[in-house]
Amino acid sequence: MNYRDILENIRLAFPQPTSDPIHDSYFVHSIMRALDQVDALKTHLPMLGSIVSADFEEARQTALPDAMSSVEDVTAELIGYLRGMTIFGHPRTQQNVIPPTTIPSVIGVLIASLYNPNIAWDEYSHLVALAEVEVVGMTAKMVGYDTEKASGVFTFGGTGTTLYGVKLGLEKASPGTMQNGTPEEAVVFVSDAGHYCATNIVGWLGMGTNNLVTIPTTYENEIDLSQLETAVREALTNGKKIAAIIATLGTTDAFGLDDLESIVALRDTLVDEFQLDYRPHIHADAVIGWAWSVFNNYDIEKNTLGFRPRTVRALAGACRRIRHLSLADSVGIDFHKTGFTPYISSLVLVKDQEDLNLVKRHPEQMPYLYHFGEHRPGMYTLETSRAGTGPLAALANLRLFGEQGLQVILGHIVEMTQLLREHLEGHAGTTVLNRDNFGTVTLFRAYPEGVDTFSIKRHEFEDAAYRESLLAHNAYNQEIFQYVHSEAMEGRGVVISTTDCYRQTNYGEPILALKSYILSPFVDETDVESVVAKVLEARSAVAGNSTCATASHK
Numbered sequence: 139m140n141y142r143d144i145l146e147n148i149r150l151a152f153p154q155p156t157s158d159p160i161h162d163s164y165f166v167h168s169i170m171r172a173l174d175q176v177d178a179l180k181t182h183l184p185m186l187g188s189i190v191s192a193d194f195e196e197a198r199q200t201a202l203p204d205a206m207s208s209v210e211d212v213t214a215e216l217i218g219y220l221r222g223m224t225i226f227g228h229p230r231t232q233q234n235v236i237p238p239t240t241i242p243s244v245i246g247v248l249i250a251s252l253y254n255p256n257i258a259w260d261e262y263s264h265l266v267a268l269a270e271v272e273v274v275g276m277t278a279k280m281v282g283y284d285t286e287k288a289s290g291v292f293t294f295g296g297t298g299t300t301l302y303g304v305k306l307g308l309e310k311a312s313p314g315t316m317q318n319g320t321p322e323e324a325v326v327f328v329s330d331a332g333h334y335c336a337t338n339i340v341g342w343l344g345m346g347t348n349n350l351v352t353i354p355t356t357y358e359n360e361i362d363l364s365q366l367e368t369a370v371r372e373a374l375t376n377g378k379k380i381a382a383i384i385a386t387l388g389t390t391d392a393f394g395l396d397d398l399e400s401i402v403a404l405r406d407t408l409v410d411e412f413q414l415d416y417r418p419h420i421h422a423d424a425v426i427g428w429a430w431s432v433f434n435n436y437d438i439e440k441n442t443l444g445f446r447p448r449t450v451r452a453l454a455g456a457c458r459r460i461r462h463l464s465l466a467d468s469v470g471i472d473f474h475k476t477g478f479t480p481y482i483s484s485l486v487l488v489k490d491q492e493d494l495n496l497v498k499r500h501p502e503q504m505p506y507l508y509h510f511g512e513h514r515p516g517m518y519t520l521e522t523s524r525a526g527t528g529p530l531a532a533l534a535n536l537r538l539f540g541e542q543g544l545q546v547i548l549g550h551i552v553e554m555t556q557l558l559r560e561h562l563e564g565h566a567g568t569t570v571l572n573r574d575n576f577g578t579v580t581l582f583r584a585y586p587e588g589v590d591t592f593s594i595k596r597h598e599f600e601d602a603a604y605r606e607s608l609l610a611h612n613a614y615n616q617e618i619f620q621y622v623h624s625e626a627m628e629g630r631g632v633v634i635s636t637t638d639c640y641r642q643t644n645y646g647e648p649i650l651a652l653k654s655y656i657l658s659p660f661v662d663e664t665d666v667e668s669v670v671a672k673v674l675e676a677r678s679a680v681a682g683n684s685t686c687a688t689a690s691h692k
């Protein structure tokens with residue numbers, strides 16, 4: 139066969155470069171058929187099709203096919219890979235911080251994928267580069283930054299946003315590390331409820347994980363300020379350089395919010411006291427919490443959107459910390475968490491755009507790029523190529539929702555979370571662990587008949603004499619989870635998850651928790667009621683066949 143014949147087929151598999159309405163409708167039709175096939179996988183269950191076990195061993199033996207396939211065949215094959223996927227928008231999915239994605243954000247990803255802008259440089263992305271800057275502008279205003287001075291770039295995930303924060307801070311504390319390498323005396327502080335990406339970052343930056351100082355958290359899952367102060371003072375006294383203090387605003391498991399205002403005040407005091415010639419960088423890891431800034435100006439008293447009093451209280455509780463985001467030197471934002479976009483859509487904002495010069499390269503190092511054009515973030519970004527997908531998805535949702543839409547969607551899922559807690563607390567056998575954290579994640583435990591859930595929580599947390607009881611109840615809750623999970627897979631009840639260690643006890647044991655993460659706007663009252671009903675049912679079922687139920691609990 140002459141290659142030209144095959145080339146014809148290849149050309150048909152691309153969108154046509156010039157207008158061709160017939161081929162356009164073929165393209166659209168191909169997408170529609172793909173969506174039809176996905177639709178055929180939907181049942182009443184919170185997943186697509188059924189769960190197929192994956193043979194990773196066999197997968198490694200996969201080889202490139204000999205010959206061309208067709209758009210239709212490849213599409214059908216790709217859809218097959220969605221079997222078993224959780225439907226994150228399903229009202230019976232409360233699994234983790236993974237949002238359902240809106241239609242406009244998916245279209246943003248689609249068009250950026252179709253025309254493939256590279257936002258490293260406006261020459262390769264034109265107005266898509268502008269979209270990135272508009273999102274920077276909008277979110278900088280949302281968190282309260284001065285938009286004259288602030289800047290930001292999209293990067294490869296929430297991890298990337300924290301990496302930027304720490305890298306900028308490292309350059310401030312030890313100028314010239316870009317050229318000379320990382321000095322040994324640079325340290326980073328984060329709470330023990332902060333994200334593990336901090337460990338990765340100090341490792342990959344060459345600072346070393348031994349130079350990450352982890353500060354314990356309070357019962358409210360916030361960094362312990364007095365222990366932070368002690369640790370920072372000690373570091374300074376020992377001649378260490380503080381590359382960054384990471385404040386977590388919205389911890390992953392519990393939605394703990396560090397007291398950023400006090401952390402900044404502490405930093406400022408120590409700069410004076412120790413006569414530092416640099417200002418230790420404070421990065422706010424707000425990849426989850428940033429969205430709550432839409433409530434900064436919500437009138438709690440008027441409550442025009444009509445949230446329940448408990449919801450309003452929860453929103454106010456979160457805002458009392460979120461409203462200080464503008465005090466941080468940089469802020470990490472994940473639209474792919476609380477912004478309802480597809481992965482990856484992460485933005486790091488910097489309060490002062492001058493900071494980005496600290497990581498800028500010389501033009502001679504990039505001879506084939508950036509000769510002209512007025513917008514060249516590729517001069518300082520870690521990445522070279524950067525997709526337009528993240529910024530267009532983010533822009534789509536910010537425009538779609540506006541402030542009020544975000545207030546409504548967040549307000550609703552906070553309301554559902556509060557309702558869930560009300561129900562959990564209304565039963566003697568269940569108790570909420572992160573009652574003082576006001577997000578949309580609820581950590582809770584079930585206890586066997588006869589355990590006083592009012593006191594057990596505190597005892598197990600504080601008192602090493604309760605070690606055995608704690609561990610037995612960890613196992614008990616694991617069993618409860620197994621029951622709830624297998625029921626959910628059969629279409630009864632709700633998909634929740636567990637965390638093996640939402641935090642440690644004072645005596646160093648992991649506390650396992652059942653976890654409900656509500657992020658779907660489709661979740662409603664009956665769905666949260668069914669979580670509780672299912673957990674209570676699990677309690678009876680587990681009591682029948684478990685030794686844990688009778689384990690010692692003093």
Ligand SMILES: *Cc1c(COP(=O)(O)O)cnc(C)c1O
Pocket residue numbers: 294295296297298332333335386388389390423425426472484
């Ligand atoms: C999810 C998360 C991260 C990591 O973000 P990715 O987008 O997954 O890279 C960092 N910090 C916190 C608090 C998170 O919840």
